[in-house]
Amino acid sequence: MSSSATATATVILFLITTFISTTTTTAEIRITEIRSDPRPIIPFDEFGFTHNGRLELNVSKLSFSSPDPDLSKLGFFLCTRDSWLHVLQQIEDAEIACALQSSVIKLVYSFNSLTKGANGFNHFYLQSDADQYTLVFANCLPQVKLSMDVRSAMYNLDGKSKTRDYLSAGITVLPRVYFFFSVVYFSLGAAWVYLLYRKRLTVFGIHLFMLAVVVLKALNLLCEAEDKSYIKRTGSAHGWDILFYIFSFLKGITLFTLIVLIGTGWSFLKPYLQDKEKKVLMIVIPLQVVANIAQVVIDESGPYGQDWVTWKQVFLLVDVICCCAVLFPIVWSIKNLREAARTDGKAAVNLMKLTLFRQYYVVVICYIYFTRVVVYALETITSYKYLWTSVVAAEMATLAFYVFTGYNFKPEAHNPYFAVDDDDEEAASEQLKLEDEFEL
Numbered sequence: 001m002s003s004s005a006t007a008t009a010t011v012i013l014f015l016i017t018t019f020i021s022t023t024t025t026t027a028e029i030r031i032t033e034i035r036s037d038p039r040p041i042i043p044f045d046e047f048g049f050t051h052n053g054r055l056e057l058n059v060s061k062l063s064f065s066s067p068d069p070d071l072s073k074l075g076f077f078l079c080t081r082d083s084w085l086h087v088l089q090q091i092e093d094a095e096i097a098c099a100l101q102s103s104v105i106k107l108v109y110s111f112n113s114l115t116k117g118a119n120g121f122n123h124f125y126l127q128s129d130a131d132q133y134t135l136v137f138a139n140c141l142p143q144v145k146l147s148m149d150v151r152s153a154m155y156n157l158d159g160k161s162k163t164r165d166y167l168s169a170g171i172t173v174l175p176r177v178y179f180f181f182s183v184v185y186f187s188l189g190a191a192w193v194y195l196l197y198r199k200r201l202t203v204f205g206i207h208l209f210m211l212a213v214v215v216l217k218a219l220n221l222l223c224e225a226e227d228k229s230y231i232k233r234t235g236s237a238h239g240w241d242i243l244f245y246i247f248s249f250l251k252g253i254t255l256f257t258l259i260v261l262i263g264t265g266w267s268f269l270k271p272y273l274q275d276k277e278k279k280v281l282m283i284v285i286p287l288q289v290v291a292n293i294a295q296v297v298i299d300e301s302g303p304y305g306q307d308w309v310t311w312k313q314v315f316l317l318v319d320v321i322c323c324c325a326v327l328f329p330i331v332w333s334i335k336n337l338r339e340a341a342r343t344d345g346k347a348a349v350n351l352m353k354l355t356l357f358r359q360y361y362v363v364v365i366c367y368i369y370f371t372r373v374v375v376y377a378l379e380t381i382t383s384y385k386y387l388w389t390s391v392v393a394a395e396m397a398t399l400a401f402y403v404f405t406g407y408n409f410k411p412e413a414h415n416p417y418f419a420v421d422d423d424d425e426e427a428a429s430e431q432l433k434l435e436d437e438f439e440l
């Protein structure tokens with residue numbers, strides 16, 4: 001008990017302390033309305049350019065709060081994260097007064113070039129230095145508030161065909177990655193159906209539920225592949241994004257419910273749920289609803305949107321609570337099994353179940369830890385060109401988790417729990433005694 005409590009505490013600690021805000025770069029064509037904004041720096045989207053990068057900027061309804069501002073102090077530029085630190089240093093050292101004067105930025109458009117009396121402009125910018133840039137607007141006039149509608153589109157031209165690719169350089173392979181994993185899950189689903197048919201006499205309710213989880217995961221990946229590929233081709237996200245959100249939502253809820261149900265031993269160990277186990281479900285399911293709403297807002301508003309940070313925090317908080325909540329039923333089951341092992345005299349049977357549940361506990365922790373912490377860390381340390389690798393890592397970990405769960409809780413024709421001989425029984429009670437001594 002004490003070791004599992006320590007493990008739980010470690011996971012909670014890691015989830016909370018690893019609050020690395022990472023920005024996934026989906027550079028759709030974005031339309032931003034800016035109204036009487038006094039901010040000196042307004043960041044827009046971030047995008048990974050190849051050597052064939054393009055930026056289209058269309059600004060309209062431009063107006064200033066003061067009649068005749070110094071236009072050379074207003075403008076758009078592109079900047080990498082590293083060079084931004086450099087710019088800040090230059091400003092601090094008073095080398096320059098305005099970010100637009102820095103030599104390390106790529107000036108896209110200075111309002112100097114604005115035709116007199118015009119209230120907007122269209123600008124086309126070639127970006128041939130491959131790197132990850134953020135589009136930024138600088139307003140170096142402290143007194144001036146400004147309003148404008150900005151339409152920004154960043155894309156790369158594909159090698160030979162010269163078609164536009166609106167996905168950032170590091171994630172342009174994602175549609176194929178998602179499609180591949182979707183095929184894998186559909187195959188797993190088919191294999192599962194075959195297995196359920198062959199072992200139909202020992203199939204429990206939970207096995208059908210597992211099938212639903214796998215199918216939803218496959219559908220979710222398929223929609224994500226289609227959605228990303230639509231963004232890649234057109235720059236806007238209105239392909240299958242609604243379907244994608246629906247399946248993400250169902251997948252999230254069913255996966256967490258499944259982990260709780262397996263953890264409680266529902267339909268393996270007992271046909272009903274205890275009140276406290278039902279309470280866990282009543283916490284986890286509504287929180288998953290909140291998490292999914294937060295995820296939609298996060299995806300739809302860019303990383304610099306005003307609500308982005310708030311929703312990101314909501315999402316992380318809810319996610320941490322859900323991840324911790326699903327561990328409780330497993331801990332309770334382990335405790336119950338240990339007690340049962342001592343009292344009901346079927347040591348071998350209970351030891352097998354106990355080992356299985358302990359393994360499951362460790363695997364759930366590893367899964368949560370990997371998909372939350374390791375993947376975020378990977379996202380932060382890998383170069384923008386290889387951002388897709390963190391997606392692959394997360395999907396591999398998820399796949400491993402699904403396979404482990406399916407393999408260990410599959411329907412058994414000869415239930416090994418009830419076929420033990422006396423030698424096994426003796427060995428098992430010996431081990432349980434040993435464990436009791438060392439309080440494992």
Ligand SMILES: *[C@@H]1O[C@H](CO)[C@@H](O)[C@H](O)[C@H]1NC(C)=O
Pocket residue numbers: 056057058122123124
């Ligand atoms: C935006 O500006 C680009 C570059 O000048 C131009 O080709 C494009 O047609 C403009 N788009 C809109 C919607 O005005």
